Amino acid sequence: MTNDRDQPAVAPPTLLAVAQRAKVSRSTASRVINGSPQVTEEAIRAVTNAIAELNYVPNRVARSLARRSTQTIAMVIPQHTSKFFADPYFAAVIQGAALHVATTDYTLTLMIESDDDPDKTRRFLEGGNVDGALILSHFSRDAEYISLSRLLPVVFGVRPLTTDDGPYYVVDVDNAEAAALPTRHLVERGRTRVAMIGAPQSMSAGRDRREGWQTTLALAGLDEGPFEEGDFTPAGGAAAMERLLGQGRPIDGLVAASAQMAYGAMGVLKERGIAVPADIAVATIDNNFFSTSAGPPLTSVDLNTDTKGAVMAQTLLRIIAGETVERTTTIPIDLIERDST
Amino acid sequence: MTNDRDQPAVAPPTLLAVAQRAKVSRSTASRVINGSPQVTEEAIRAVTNAIAELNYVPNRVARSLARRSTQTIAMVIPQHTSKFFADPYFAAVIQGAALHVATTDYTLTLMIESDDDPDKTRRFLEGGNVDGALILSHFSRDAEYISLSRLLPVVFGVRPLTTDDGPYYVVDVDNAEAAALPTRHLVERGRTRVAMIGAPQSMSAGRDRREGWQTTLALAGLDEGPFEEGDFTPAGGAAAMERLLGQGRPIDGLVAASAQMAYGAMGVLKERGIAVPADIAVATIDNNFFSTSAGPPLTSVDLNTDTKGAVMAQTLLRIIAGETVERTTTIPIDLIERDST
DNA sequence: CTGAAAGCGCTAACAC
């Protein structure tokens, strides 16, 4: 005895069982299960009943093998943020994707890229174990995934940072616009020295956001404000704020590339007795718990991240279904005004 | 043309291809792939080379069909919290489980129970599509899952609320202790009128936490303090705090059953000019962003939720492997003292 | 419209 429970006591019913009970062949049973039009009403009824009586559920594995399609898509998440879920971004994307997939016959496999064995994930994907993949990492391994996209439908959640162009798809917000929106908002409220705490410039989103901020200031005829880079954490935001202040240049407005960083920056401001929004008006990209719970609550750009997850999944399933899909889908964003500006 | 890309351009290499290249039979190739001891060094070398040259990856689907095991486990999450990830709890459990699974040859499928078609999930699980399941829902459907556990290894993340006993496993913290810890802490600091904002009493965790608080006060010879129930959200915590204050009974200590609720309650206290910890000392169960970002930061019980996720996965895989496992595994918890007490 | 037959790619007795 290996286990104190009698594990797979009963084997689930098979198609054959259903067919026999309905007194038809497996082919016919299979046809009604798959909604083929060429079956008698009568056959449909018989099989349907048999299925209900036996409580039959098709074996996905066998079906996949025969169909040569897995009915499974993967969501690939970078591990390097070992605490990836501390970032509400991932949680939101996954949630959106999972909810969408739940409405289909597909299944969502969550894969965390192992730092130890980075090839494990790639091999898994290349091995024909999934019908497509949703890629959420934003860093250097992009190129590798692009080559993957030649083997398998792939949808990226961020624009890859490479000039290489494979047949890949991207679903993302317009990051330049995401930065332009709060910057413009600040400028319209009369701020003329708008600084930015940006995201890493090694990410396409980081570059795009910086550019959106720069361009907006330039269009308004304003000088480019001071810029410091953060790492998406509150601590990183606080450090960037210190450096910004350390530059000695006057600041009356601040755009943060993420709510976590804005949250960290707010702590520094409060500590130094700098009033928000009186002395410095603050607006941030990304609307989540960090932006709403800062004091005062932050004017934020809602990136609709859960929608993004859902659209990523939907896009991938469309591609798999053979539909022609736009290479790039842009998720709409909204500016939400709060007391910080 | 259905798609502008030539999708499955190249079919992945099969075992047969590897075998031929290595000049052995498929059985032998299969044996070395699965690490059978009864193969020549030479055969191993030949097959290994062939695999490398062909970049072969076993087809999981075919393997599953032959082995009658899917190498897949499911994580089932209730949808009723349509925003389930807004609760850091789920994110943490999923993260822990995913990270553990990533170290094995298993795959993790994320399933959200659909409110529309609640049977979809159950049928999927019963249909032999996974080797086991991790159940995270805590409500009424428990009983149903317990019956599921007769068909398939199942590990619950919370003690089911039922007297029915099937062969199921539970991995959870000791919820009574989770409440006793902060209550005792408050009592030791001289608080004698300790109120509680509890979790719904329809959940086993909610009952256990309430009981832990009650028992601790009784043991200390103190009167039972006022109790109000919240719904795990900051708003619910705030409302509960209002009701608590509305009872008119004196309070000098507060235990919250979740950090979100504590966070909401803190807002009410600040609004009313009630000082923390001077007037009321506050301690909460669960340590996450909500507890650290309250003002002042909250003394909290760290539930090690990511560890819980990992242990859940590990437990399930052990059961699947046929090992004998404890029916109940308790995850250790830690009290973290901060400025709120 | 339906059934028979041939696999999908791999594993697992069972002989040699």
Add this chain to the structure above:
DNA sequence: GTGTTAGCGCTTTCAG
């Protein structure tokens, strides 16, 4: 130790 032979449960030509 290794090859041969059957399938795993389902889909899918191909006849009829």
